[in-house]
Amino acid sequence: MRERHRGGRSASPLGRGFFVRSALDVAPDLLGMYLVHDRADGPRLVGRIVETEAYTHDDPAFRGWHAFDPASGLVRPTRRTADLFGPSGTAYVYKVYGYWLLNVVTDPEGTPGCVLLRAAEPLAGLDDMARRREAARTERDLANGPGKLTQAFALDGDAHGADLTQPPLYLADDGATPDDLSIVTSSRIGLSFGIDRPYRFFMDGNRYVSPGTPSDVKARRRRR
DNA sequence: TATATGATTGCCT
């Protein structure tokens, strides 16, 4: 597969401060940023983030994890959610339906929050990504979904807790203003709770966005 | 210990 690159300055890691904000602010701001994985035993993997979802401290979506207290309307710390209360800018990696998903912890310490990285446009290390993504027929399928993204970027539970503000795994900004950065929102994908919240952010019309259907649209279809 | 569930994916018609 052919590698693409963007001209201009080299990308530098996003600092801690970028992530010490509400997940709702961080999620759209991550669009257009780079995800970089410098591996010891393989080529550098780079992608441009085109789709994210925010998960907040008062998010009913956590009811699906039995980690939401309806009385207070707040996320409850459990074994699974404890690290969401930890320092921002760290990786929060968990498994669902047998697939690893990568999130970035956000909000001040003590306040739970994170941003799910759902899709990226592959920019470097495409052949290496394709080796792990056996089912991918085109370069578009390499990382156009949260489980595909972790597979392409060679990430699993070992990455949980990693500091994403420095190598080997980090998020970066090249300082350039992307010319296709038209951000739109929707309901999140694959949820049974909190489906009314417009917490999904993606680049309008970008071909590397995941093919999933927003949860509110699905629910409406079922009802008819 | 046993069971139900889900922030998914890929293959099927």
Next chain:
DNA sequence: GGCAATCATATAG
């Protein structure tokens, strides 16, 4: 469009 594989977590018993 539908559907089943897949596995860690939470909860019940």
